[in-house]
Amino acid sequence: MKINDKYSHLVEEARKTKLNAYAPYSRYQVGAALLTRNGEIYTGVNVENSSFGLTVCAERIAIFNALSQGNQDLEAIAISAQGEEIPYPCGACRQVMNEFNPDLMVILDSGDHINIYSLQELFPMAFKLKR
Ligand code: THU
Numbered sequence: 001m002k003i004n005d006k007y008s009h010l011v012e013e014a015r016k017t018k019l020n021a022y023a024p025y026s027r028y029q030v031g032a033a034l035l036t037r038n039g040e041i042y043t044g045v046n047v048e049n050s051s052f053g054l055t056v057c058a059e060r061i062a063i064f065n066a067l068s069q070g071n072q073d074l075e076a077i078a079i080s081a082q083g084e085e086i087p088y089p090c091g092a093c094r095q096v097m098n099e100f101n102p103d104l105m106v107i108l109d110s111g112d113h114i115n116i117y118s119l120q121e122l123f124p125m126a127f128k129l130k131r
Pocket of ligand 1: 023028046048056090093
């Protein structure tokens with residue numbers, strides 16, 4: 001099985017959930033679907049605010065959704081946004097992903113193209129503290 005096939009369902013979930021994005025200011029809708037090792041999927045969308053700095057990215061909402069439901073064992077995240085560019089996750093989201101799994105699989109979907117990375121590739125030499 002190709003890795004794309006393995007995560008095609010996750011990409012579908014990210015595409016579906018993207019429709020719930022609250023992005024009236026940027027009009028850039030992002031959907032994230034997070035797979036945990038026990039096979040559960042947690043979704044998130046970007047949520048903007050008229051006070052722009054309060055905006056939260058789709059990826060972090062998906063991760064916080066999993067955590068708040070007691071699941072910290074992250075395997076892969078699919079991120080979907082419509083546009084010419086591949087929706088690479090912002091630095092803040094990469095840092096949050098790294099907290100829970102530095103080997104997280106990150107599947108990026110622009111509608112036309114799907115790229116797959118490990119978080120290690122996207123976020124080498126991350127800041128960490130001993131717990
Ligand atoms: N956005 C995300 O949801 N994820 C990212 O990794 C980058 C940016 C959202 C935030 C904002 O609502 C819109 O995209 C434009 O920055």
